[in-house]
Amino acid sequence: MSVLLEVNGLDVRFETPEGEVHAVRGLNFSLQPGETLAIVGESGSGKSQAMLAILGLLAENGAATGQARFKGEDLMAMTPQELNRHRGRDIAMIFQDPMTSLNPYLSIERQMIEVAMHHQGLGRREARTHAIEMLRAVRIPDPETRIRQYPHEFSGGMRQRIMIAIGLLCEPDVLIADEPTTALDVTVQSQLAALVDEVVARSNMAAILITHDLGVVAGMSDRVLVMYAGEVVEYGTVEQIYAQPLHPYTRGLIDSVPRLDREDHEALHAIPGNPPNMLALPPGCSFRERCAHAFEACAEAPELSEPGEGRLKRCHLEKAP
Amino acid sequence: MTLDQGLVRQLTRRLLGVVPTLLLLITVVFFLVRVAPGGPFDTEKALPPEIQANLEAKYHLDEPLLQQYFRYLGQILVLDFGPSFQYKDWTVNELIAQGFPVSLTIGGVAMLLGFVFGVGIGVGAALRQNSAADFTTMGFAMLGVSIPNFVVAPVLILLFAVYAGWLPAGGWDWSWRSAVLPVVTLALPVIAYIARLMRGSMIEVLHSNFIRTARAKGLPERQVILRHALKPALLPVISYMGPATAALITGSVVVERIFSIPGLGSYFVQGALNRDYTLVMGVVLFYGVLIIALNVVVDLLYSILNPKIAYEEL
Ligand SMILES: Nc1ncnc2c1ncn2[C@@H]1O[C@H](COP(=O)(O)OP(=O)(O)OP(=O)(O)O)[C@@H](O)[C@H]1O
Numbered sequence A: 001m002s003v004l005l006e007v008n009g010l011d012v013r014f015e016t017p018e019g020e021v022h023a024v025r026g027l028n029f030s031l032q033p034g035e036t037l038a039i040v041g042e043s044g045s046g047k048s049q050a051m052l053a054i055l056g057l058l059a060e061n062g063a064a065t066g067q068a069r070f071k072g073e074d075l076m077a078m079t080p081q082e083l084n085r086h087r088g089r090d091i092a093m094i095f096q097d098p099m100t101s102l103n104p105y106l107s108i109e110r111q112m113i114e115v116a117m118h119h120q121g122l123g124r125r126e127a128r129t130h131a132i133e134m135l136r137a138v139r140i141p142d143p144e145t146r147i148r149q150y151p152h153e154f155s156g157g158m159r160q161r162i163m164i165a166i167g168l169l170c171e172p173d174v175l176i177a178d179e180p181t182t183a184l185d186v187t188v189q190s191q192l193a194a195l196v197d198e199v200v201a202r203s204n205m206a207a208i209l210i211t212h213d214l215g216v217v218a219g220m221s222d223r224v225l226v227m228y229a230g231e232v233v234e235y236g237t238v239e240q241i242y243a244q245p246l247h248p249y250t251r252g253l254i255d256s257v258p259r260l261d262r263e264d265h266e267a268l269h270a271i272p273g274n275p276p277n278m279l280a281l282p283p284g285c286s287f288r289e290r291c292a293h294a295f296e297a298c299a300e301a302p303e304l305s306e307p308g309e310g311r312l313k314r315c316h317l318e319k320a321p
Numbered sequence B: 001m002t003l004d005q006g007l008v009r010q011l012t013r014r015l016l017g018v019v020p021t022l023l024l025l026i027t028v029v030f031f032l033v034r035v036a037p038g039g040p041f042d043t044e045k046a047l048p049p050e051i052q053a054n055l056e057a058k059y060h061l062d063e064p065l066l067q068q069y070f071r072y073l074g075q076i077l078v079l080d081f082g083p084s085f086q087y088k089d090w091t092v093n094e095l096i097a098q099g100f101p102v103s104l105t106i107g108g109v110a111m112l113l114g115f116v117f118g119v120g121i122g123v124g125a126a127l128r129q130n131s132a133a134d135f136t137t138m139g140f141a142m143l144g145v146s147i148p149n150f151v152v153a154p155v156l157i158l159l160f161a162v163y164a165g166w167l168p169a170g171g172w173d174w175s176w177r178s179a180v181l182p183v184v185t186l187a188l189p190v191i192a193y194i195a196r197l198m199r200g201s202m203i204e205v206l207h208s209n210f211i212r213t214a215r216a217k218g219l220p221e222r223q224v225i226l227r228h229a230l231k232p233a234l235l236p237v238i239s240y241m242g243p244a245t246a247a248l249i250t251g252s253v254v255v256e257r258i259f260s261i262p263g264l265g266s267y268f269v270q271g272a273l274n275r276d277y278t279l280v281m282g283v284v285l286f287y288g289v290l291i292i293a294l295n296v297v298v299d300l301l302y303s304i305l306n307p308k309i310a311y312e313e314l
């Protein structure tokens, strides 16, 4: 099958008063129609900025280079007007901050129907009916009434459901779902993840799920891309990654997944240490300071290698950790 | 409960809350004008004592201060500001009715221009942030805010009345030609101020997450600005406009003097110079009531624009 979205050599840089932040470094990945890709990594690893860069939504101090071919057309070479033909219609993104991503001054109805009216040419009445359907699909109770309300009248979890409903309005080819990690409690988070999984499976669209938690993606995705300090450190199918992680960081992420079959399901095995300072990346492997397997060769930054069919890793180790 | 009922209730509550403020204002003004040295009937030549006494008796100035104060409060209750001391045969109510429409017209038009141009220029500059056009307009806006009326007015008179001869240098005959220069003088700093305010708040709003959401929906930039950004960006401008409108429509003392316009501002100056107690108090109270009323209007507009406030008030 042909590739739906292909990202090549994506770099994202931010100019800050303290210096340049190189937030995404040479990201490559591809997405097949109907496929679900999970992008996993700790906070600050560049997951969100990579997605925003593809959609031309970086903050003013950010700049991106590289290519992102959607059905063969490079999104990153497009003008904002050209991008607008795809944003919200072919590619929808659900942002990670439910508390601030909806416009507090407009009713939910206004924020939903504008999408259907603009991209699908629906009239106001039809657009409203369609919006109500979508709210029902994400299980907002009493959508006919609640569609008239404003964001502050909804809880964080409900707002995120509304964001999902907005994303689904035009039945996009690609749904990018950035998991809210703050502002919501864990139960609500996992309900939302299950909901995204459900709508993606039902409509057979391709999806990119962004998360901190490898546990979340296990049952939901086909492939996993692990990011660390702006780079891909490992890539493979869910089965491969779980059965045999090839990068010490991935190993750490798997060990930090809370497991129900163990007494201590409180993520006791969180990876020690912190991600490197993006303003002053150390030379060599960027995971070196936290890696239990580091050896002399690690003073040299490892290249991405292909240890097997459809697998990638960025580590000097010969054997799996 | 419907929004309308909520608004009515909110309005009633606000109006009741205004009573103590007004009472305080009346009291302060009443005693302040009397503390100022000099009296209404002091002239170059001292009046014969019996005439002075007659006059004071006629206007109750011979009564103890407290008695005068309560007399005045009683008058205010029936919306009567009393007779002017200086303009014989005129009541203060009549003087205000005479001067206010003039000031209201000049100030109202100036405010309207200030709003329309200020918002337009501010939005334009925000959308071209840090471009040459942005720096130029904001440079002019800075000038507009800092150059006082008494400098702008004579310059305009020189250019358009004296040299070009297109417009009258002063006077007021309810024609548009007599209104242009005073209106422009008043409007320029308002345009400049609103433009700066609007630019800042628009830039801030454009950085919000919900604007990024609007862009992610693939909406045209026009819609992103007009539908999603304009309303929140207008809020600071609206709060500025309450008191600013009150100040403008009650007549700028400086501008009305320079252009010899018989507005409320002129009466106020005359009243103050002549110790015309009732006139000064009347104009100040009128101004106070307008400020309060316009602030209530601003609050109402706010709650209409901001669903969160409307919701909390209900
Ligand atoms: N406007 C900006 N200016 C400077 N640096 C930025 C800016 N936006 C993001 N960054 C930096 O880019 C890096 C990657 O951020 P990103 O938002 O992609 O992280 P993330 O992987 O999505 O993390 P999280 O899981 O917490 O959402 C971080 O170090 C962040 O501080």
Ligand code: SF4
Pocket: A247, A248, A249, A285, A286, A287, A288, A289, A291, A292, A293, A294, A295, A297, A298, A302, A314, A315, A316, A317
């Ligand atoms: S390259 Fe070395 S330091 Fe980096 S992850 Fe592999 S073993 Fe650890």
Ligand SMILES: [Mg+2]
Pocket: A047, A048, A049, A096, A178
């Ligand atoms: Mg993120």
